[in-house]
Amino acid sequence: MLKHVLETVENQFEMLQILNEEGKIVNEDLVPDLSDDELKELMRRMVYTRILDQRSIALNRQGRLGFYAPTAGQEASQLASHFALEKEDFLLPGYRDVPQLIWHGLPLYQAFLFSKGHFHGNQIPEDMNALPPQIIIGAQYIQTAGVALGMKKRGKKAVAVTYTGDGGTSQGDFYEGINFAGVYKAPAIFIVQNNGFAISVPRELQTNAKTLAQKAVAAGIEGIQVDGMDVFAVYAATKHARERAINGEGPTLIETITYRYGPHTMSGDDPTRYRSEELDNEWAKKDPLIRFRKYLESKNLWSEEEENKVIEEAKEDIKNAIKQAEKYPKQKVTDLIANMFEELPSHLAEQMEEYKAKESK
Structure with missing residues (x-):
C-alpha cells in the first residue's frame, strides 16, 4: 500500500516540455504569449550571457577575477525564469545566479567586483530588489520565505524568487524554507536547477526521490518539473507560479532539468573525474541556445548577423566593465x-x- 502511494505521487511529476531539441513546438496549448520583440530579447540575453560566461572563465584564468561558477548550459533555466518576472519582484540568487542579478539591474562591473571579493560588489543599487548571491548552500530558501511573507504583509503584488541546485535540496534550509512559505501562503517561487551533479555527487546519491519537484508535496505547495533547456517550458512554469503567488495561492517549487557544461566552479573542480564524455556529448545536443535559435530562425526572427552583433556588444561591455572594476579603489x-x-x-x-x-x- 505504501509503495503504491509513493508511485502514484511520483508518476504525477512528468517533465513539461514545449520546445524540443530540434526547435519544434511539441505542446501548442502552452506556448507562451510572447511578442516577436520579446522572443528576440530573450535570445539576445542568452547569447550575451553565454559570451559573459566564456569571458569570465578566461578572466578567472588570467587572475583578473576571483570566485566564479560557470553558467553555460543553464541559460534557459536562469534567463527564461527571470524573463517571467517583473522589476518589483525580489531576487535571492545562489552563487551561480549572477546573470539573473545583472538582468535585474546589477551593473556588470559590480558583478566583477563580487567575484573579486570586493564589498562594493554586494552593495545592491537602491532601486533594485535583490540580495547578493548566497554562498551558503540552501540558505537563500529560508531568506526567500521571510522576504515573501514580508511582501504579503505589506500588500505588495510581487513575488520573492530564489534558486538553488539539486544539492541544495538536501539541506535542512530547503525544507524549512518551503514549509514556512507554504504555511503562510507566502508569494514565493522556489527554483531548483537540477544539473545532475551537486559539485561532484550525482543526483541519485543526493536523494531517493524520483524527482525533486515532488518534494513540494510534503510542504503542501505546488511542484512542477520542466525541461530546463527549454526556454518556453521554463518561462511558462515561472509565469504560472508568479500568477498563483500574487493571487494568494501560495508558493511553487519548480525543478528545471538542466546541465552545466563547465566545472562546478573555477576553484579547482575537474568534472572529467565524475562525468563521462558520452554524457557531456548527450547534453551538448540539448543546448538551450541551439534549440531556441532553430525555432527563431524558422520564424525568420533571428540571423547570424544579429547574433554576431550581440556577441560584439557583449565583448565590448565586458571589456569596459572589467576595466572599471580594476580601477575601483582597492x-x-x-x-x-x-x-x-x-x-x-x-x-x-x-x-x-x-x-x-x-x-x-
Missing part, C-alpha cells in the same frame, strides 16, 4: 572591519585604529 582591512558592525565592539575598535595607522603610512 578594498582595505579597515573597510572590512567597518562593514561588519554598525557599532564596533571594543576589540575591533582597537584593530580599526591599528590598521588605520598602517594604511596611512
Whole structure:
C-alpha cells in the first residue's frame, strides 16, 4: 500500500516540455504569449550571457577575477525564469545566479567586483530588489520565505524568487524554507536547477526521490518539473507560479532539468573525474541556445548577423566593465572591519585604529 502511494505521487511529476531539441513546438496549448520583440530579447540575453560566461572563465584564468561558477548550459533555466518576472519582484540568487542579478539591474562591473571579493560588489543599487548571491548552500530558501511573507504583509503584488541546485535540496534550509512559505501562503517561487551533479555527487546519491519537484508535496505547495533547456517550458512554469503567488495561492517549487557544461566552479573542480564524455556529448545536443535559435530562425526572427552583433556588444561591455572594476579603489582591512558592525565592539575598535595607522603610512 505504501509503495503504491509513493508511485502514484511520483508518476504525477512528468517533465513539461514545449520546445524540443530540434526547435519544434511539441505542446501548442502552452506556448507562451510572447511578442516577436520579446522572443528576440530573450535570445539576445542568452547569447550575451553565454559570451559573459566564456569571458569570465578566461578572466578567472588570467587572475583578473576571483570566485566564479560557470553558467553555460543553464541559460534557459536562469534567463527564461527571470524573463517571467517583473522589476518589483525580489531576487535571492545562489552563487551561480549572477546573470539573473545583472538582468535585474546589477551593473556588470559590480558583478566583477563580487567575484573579486570586493564589498562594493554586494552593495545592491537602491532601486533594485535583490540580495547578493548566497554562498551558503540552501540558505537563500529560508531568506526567500521571510522576504515573501514580508511582501504579503505589506500588500505588495510581487513575488520573492530564489534558486538553488539539486544539492541544495538536501539541506535542512530547503525544507524549512518551503514549509514556512507554504504555511503562510507566502508569494514565493522556489527554483531548483537540477544539473545532475551537486559539485561532484550525482543526483541519485543526493536523494531517493524520483524527482525533486515532488518534494513540494510534503510542504503542501505546488511542484512542477520542466525541461530546463527549454526556454518556453521554463518561462511558462515561472509565469504560472508568479500568477498563483500574487493571487494568494501560495508558493511553487519548480525543478528545471538542466546541465552545466563547465566545472562546478573555477576553484579547482575537474568534472572529467565524475562525468563521462558520452554524457557531456548527450547534453551538448540539448543546448538551450541551439534549440531556441532553430525555432527563431524558422520564424525568420533571428540571423547570424544579429547574433554576431550581440556577441560584439557583449565583448565590448565586458571589456569596459572589467576595466572599471580594476580601477575601483582597492578594498582595505579597515573597510572590512567597518562593514561588519554598525557599532564596533571594543576589540575591533582597537584593530580599526591599528590598521588605520598602517594604511596611512
